[in-house]
Amino acid sequence: MTLLDKTAIDDARLSEATAGDYMELLKPRVMSLVIFTAFVGMVAAPVALNPMIALISIISIAIGAGASGALNMWYDADVDAVMSRTATRPVPSGRILPDQALAFGLVLSVLSVMTLGVFVNWLAGGLLAFTIFFYAVIYTMWLKRWTPQNIVIGGAAGSFPPMIGWAAATGSISLESVILFLIIFLWTPPHFWALALFKTGDYARAGIPMMPNVAGEASTRRQIFGYSLALAAVGVLPWALGYASAVYGVAAAALGLGFIWYAWQVLRMPADDRVMRPAKALFGYSLLYLFAIFAVYLVDAVVERAFLLGAMA
Template sequence: MSIVENHPAELAPHVSEATVGDYLALLKPRVMSLVIFTALVGIVMAPGHMHPVMVFTALLCIAVGAGASGALNMWYDRDIDAVMQRTAKRPIPQGRITPPEALAFGMTLSFFSVFTLGILVDWFAAALLAFTIFFYVVVYTMWLKRSTPQNIVIGGAAGALPPVVGWVAATGSLAIEPLLLFGIIFLWTPPHFWALSLYRTDDFVRAKLPMLPVVAGPDATRLQILLYTLVLIAVAIAPWPLGYFDRAYGVVATVSGAAMLWFAVQVFRQRQGAAAEAAARKLFTFSILYLFVLFATLLVGALVPIALRIAS
């Protein structure tokens, strides 16, 4: 009897059950949409002129790089994703995509996104994109996430880099403005994610992740949310009086910042039962709107002069 006849199951080729939708899920499309949006703001705000084809190429590469990071994150975190309610239905825990398939997919996208950006747009921008992928996958996912309650604080740098990559893709250099955009997203990440962790604490306990509510408790987390929100609002408003962003942005940053602070105060005050969970959910939801409004204001402010120039 042949070996094949003895062990047909072991030697039979694996037939993937993954659909296109499963591979799209690996890219974390919600996170990717935020990356594309903030990178676009960085490109449009940059001085000079960038050809629309180059803009599209840069955004596509940045988006694919972000998707690659998401796929590699899901590959490495497949063990904790399987036990968390929020992530249990992802393609790898469900068995529709195997870990080797996800790893190959993520590595391939990483390689092509970085080298395409370098060859067709700018090598400095490509190097920053490579660093962003490395920081998210290795520094955050493989190290910080499982070792320290400050994982979101430090790891937030990866999510704050896309507007910097966009600016560098357009100019080939750094400036104060993209660093200000970086600072806003960097300080926004902790209150945004800690609000989520307050009403998803059981998930993180099951996964044995040292999130702040698990390690320090919900009250300490509420205080940190309030403190980070205060610093975020100050940093978000500061570019207006410093002369980097215009008055329209300053007004929007002030008004939306006041609303963000109100939601953070409610999280700090509401500490029991359904009211506490509702307050955390509202802050998490509003924080997304807050960041969108800030960057949308900057995008519109940068596009209006371009539109007027084209019209004239």
């Protein structure tokens, strides 16, 4: 086969890719969570938001999140191909060529960082650049295939969006934004280890050293419970430190107790339980928890700001 023939074949394969394939390359579900948590960080910041700056910030952060997803799918195409959960992704299924996924991710990375830096501020742009680098290089290319602590350390990448949103609004980083970072950081291990418990075979085939495959299910269940306790405690910190109202504090405490209860069911799960219902239930609840606690925080911040504006009028 000549180079010309190969190029023609590659062009034909590329032409089969749809807009939906490229959207899937951006990991839209992950992107939606990034957008939401970044927006909460932005709204919670104690400044008046410029609507145009807010719009540019959210779009840039969304594009940066998508760029991270594209770079992750480019590099992980080999392991994605052998895992049932990821085998139909655009790159391992052949709908998008690896080189095209790489170019797409790099272009979006530069575009998102430069837009946020030039039109908003360079602290936010720098944090976004570091987040993309951390996820695509530190986590995807190194930690994921090297250590069972991949999710713990790599979870930092998904924890930065509220800090980026805060930095976009204020040009600074505060303890309040760090607490929002910590909520996501501590949420990540129990969320993904719950998934890993009922997807152990997938990770084993792919050679990914997830905690259940390396330390065993019993150790993983204990660590899930420990992180759940820490998450529940950090979840109420915004109220304890005066950043949020008692309404938020009660809601966060209730959500945290729910997380602990589900984690306790996983801890008590029989060693020979192949159905893994408690792990699946915790995985589902963890998604609800993160959305709910940030939603309550958002509403609390909006109500507090409306109250202050009303008092000043």
